[in-house]
Amino acid sequence: MIRGYLYAALIILGWGAVKTSCEQNIDADxxxxxxxxxxxxxxxxxAIPQTQHSDKPTTLxxxxxxxxxQSLAIVALGGFRGLAANFVWLNxxxxxxxxxxxxxxxxxxxxxxxxxxxxxxxxxxxxxxxxNASTYWERNMDESNPSRRDIEAHRWIEIGRDFLDxxxxxxxxxxxxxxxxxxxxxxRLAEYHQAYLWYAEAAKRPDAPLxxxxxxxxWLMKAGEYDEAYKxxxxxxxxxxxxxxTNQTHLYLIQKNIQECEKxxxxxxxxxxxxx
Amino acid sequence: MNAIFESxxxxxxxxxxxxxxxxxxxxxxxxxxxxxxxxxGSDFFTQLAVDDQVKFLKDLGxxxxxxxGLIIALMGAAQLIPAEIERxxxxxxxxxxxxxxxxxxxxxxxxCFLLTLIVGIMSLIFWGVLIxxxxxxxxxxxKQPNLNDFQLQFIDHTRAALRDPHMIQAIILLWARLxxxxxxxxxxxxxxxxxxxxxxLTMLIYLIxxxxxxxxTFWSDPSTPAxxxxxxxxxxxxxxxxxxxxxxIIDEILAGNPVLWKQTLNILGYSLAYVTVLIVSASFxxxxxxx
Numbered sequence: 001m002i003r004g005y006l007y008a009a010l011i012i013l014g015w016g017a018v019k020t021s022c023e024q025n026i027d028a029d030x031x032x033x034x035x036x037x038x039x040x041x042x043x044x045x046x047a048i049p050q051t052q053h054s055d056k057p058t059t060l061x062x063x064x065x066x067x068x069x070q071s072l073a074i075v076a077l078g079g080f081r082g083l084a085a086n087f088v089w090l091n092x093x094x095x096x097x098x099x100x101x102x103x104x105x106x107x108x109x110x111x112x113x114x115x116x117x118x119x120x121x122x123x124x125x126x127x128x129x130x131x132n133a134s135t136y137w138e139r140n141m142d143e144s145n146p147s148r149r150d151i152e153a154h155r156w157i158e159i160g161r162d163f164l165d166x167x168x169x170x171x172x173x174x175x176x177x178x179x180x181x182x183x184x185x186x187x188r189l190a191e192y193h194q195a196y197l198w199y200a201e202a203a204k205r206p207d208a209p210l211x212x213x214x215x216x217x218x219w220l221m222k223a224g225e226y227d228e229a230y231k232x233x234x235x236x237x238x239x240x241x242x243x244x245x246t247n248q249t250h251l252y253l254i255q256k257n258i259q260e261c262e263k264x265x266x267x268x269x270x271x272x273x274x275x276x
Numbered sequence: 277m278n279a280i281f282e283s284x285x286x287x288x289x290x291x292x293x294x295x296x297x298x299x300x301x302x303x304x305x306x307x308x309x310x311x312x313x314x315x316x317g318s319d320f321f322t323q324l325a326v327d328d329q330v331k332f333l334k335d336l337g338x339x340x341x342x343x344x345g346l347i348i349a350l351m352g353a354a355q356l357i358p359a360e361i362e363r364x365x366x367x368x369x370x371x372x373x374x375x376x377x378x379x380x381x382x383x384x385x386x387x388c389f390l391l392t393l394i395v396g397i398m399s400l401i402f403w404g405v406l407i408x409x410x411x412x413x414x415x416x417x418x419k420q421p422n423l424n425d426f427q428l429q430f431i432d433h434t435r436a437a438l439r440d441p442h443m444i445q446a447i448i449l450l451w452a453r454l455x456x457x458x459x460x461x462x463x464x465x466x467x468x469x470x471x472x473x474x475x476x477l478t479m480l481i482y483l484i485x486x487x488x489x490x491x492x493t494f495w496s497d498p499s500t501p502a503x504x505x506x507x508x509x510x511x512x513x514x515x516x517x518x519x520x521x522x523x524x525i526i527d528e529i530l531a532g533n534p535v536l537w538k539q540t541l542n543i544l545g546y547s548l549a550y551v552t553v554l555i556v557s558a559s560f561x562x563x564x565x566x567x
Contacts, residue, residue, distance in 0.1 A: 023522070026539075089328075
């Protein structure tokens with residue numbers, strides 16, 4: 001009787017010794033898929049200033065232990081992280097409705113730790129922080145001191161920007177997150193040259209829609225850099241013709257932007273790009 | 277050669293009988309109906325998700341198939357051998373020229389047929405729900421003339437998420453996870469006789485397998501150094517317990533992150549190896565057991 005158990009124990013222990021290296025290989029693949037890879041794409045990203053709000057990501061185990069209930073932790077750690085992240089995101093939505101920004105930030109942090117490769121959580125989390133929380137503080141008349149309102153509003157923009165920056169580093173292939181960073185610089189910080197840099201990076205992604213390349217030049221114009229914008233739109237137009245672009249709206253808007261640049265640069269009609 | 281072929285035939289015969297016996301059980305029908313209600317209801321639950329409805333739907337559908345499959349795998353596998361012993365039908369089977377190992381392999385094969393059928397049916401229903409959701413989300417929009425860039429982008433994005441061909445990889449991995457759980461349960465049922473004990477212990481092993489990596493990460497944090505007992509438990513768990521964390525890439529597939537077929541096949545190979553080790557070990561134990 002003992003012999004059968006002995007054989008079974010030997011097989012299991014033998015497999016246990018072999019499987020560790022096999023598990024390590026698979027784990028490396030899984031981690032790559034779950035947490036992204038250190039890609040060359042990150043090297044080319046525009047830098048953002050380091051702030052005191054830049055969070056150091058904690059381990060999932062710690063974040064879950066500290067911030068979510070027991071039942072959700074079991075769901076998350078029991079192999080259903082995606083589902084748990086969805087339910088955590090419902091808390092983010094509730095916190096937004098309640099205007100409880102600190103809870104919103106905490107819950108968004110858990111959602112992105114559960115599924116760091118889901119662009120949706122980074123994009124919308126940053127939007128809640130840099131737009132909703134920040135605008136709330138700009139207009140919060142419960143705070144009588146306008147300087148304090150401004151400081152708090154700016155702080156939330158920085159929190160949103162740092163959050164989005166972490167998302168971009170984990171998902172450097174995503175044009176959406178790069179576009180959102182550009183939007184944040186343009187619409188929340190009025191730093192149009194920075195917006196141009198982020199949009200230019202987004203336009204390099206193969207799945208980026210056409211409007212991204214147009215807006216890249218648009219931000220140059222907003223930054224007052226008409227020379228650069230003019231060259232950019234001419235190149236974009238030539239590229240569209242070379243690739244036989246059929247989208248008439250895209251071609252028309254490039255043409256309009258070139259005309260606008262020529263007007264701003266006082267280029268006489270005889271020297272216009274269209275005359276040439 | 278002929279002996280191997282005959283052995284395969286005997287394993288197949290036991291597997292077929294186990295499968296037929298299992299699909300006649302009423303409790304199985306109830307569980308399948310429960311799973312289908314969950315999948316169909318997932319469309320209702322997506323109303324809760326104000327933002328990313330497609331991801332919510334896909335995660336809920338996956339959870340419904342997984343949970344139903346897990347219950348069936350646990351209950352089905354845990355009852356395979358104890359029920360035969362209790363009903364004394366095992367004596368009739370083993371009095372024929374059937375080796376105990378063939379009996380275990382056959383029983384497990386029958387359970388695999390059952391799990392394949394159930395996962396297949398539920399996946400087809402889930403696919404139907406995804407088609408319905410696409411119609412709900414895009415039905416009116418695609419009929420509109422002159423769509424702008426953003427509307428076209430929304431249509432493309434939603435269609436890509438709902439018709440993602442990588443979902444097949446998720447379903448295959450989900451099935452592999454269930455087969456490994458079933459193999460653990462079959463292995464334990466050759467050692468223990470109580471169904472409740474087998475189910476509880478399999479569930480515990482499953483949870484340990486899922487949390488192994490998290491525990492390692494937690495204790496490798498310098499601020500929380502692992503005590504000696506924790507290191508010992510972790511080492512033992514890493515030798516005996518399967519790493520169920522490898523199946524967590526299912527969540528990434530559902531979230532739309534591309535996973536290569538090579539990576540899926542690696543995990544399938546790992547699952548197959550684990551199942552073989554467990555079933556061969558179970559056969560040795562069963563062979564030496566006094567019934």
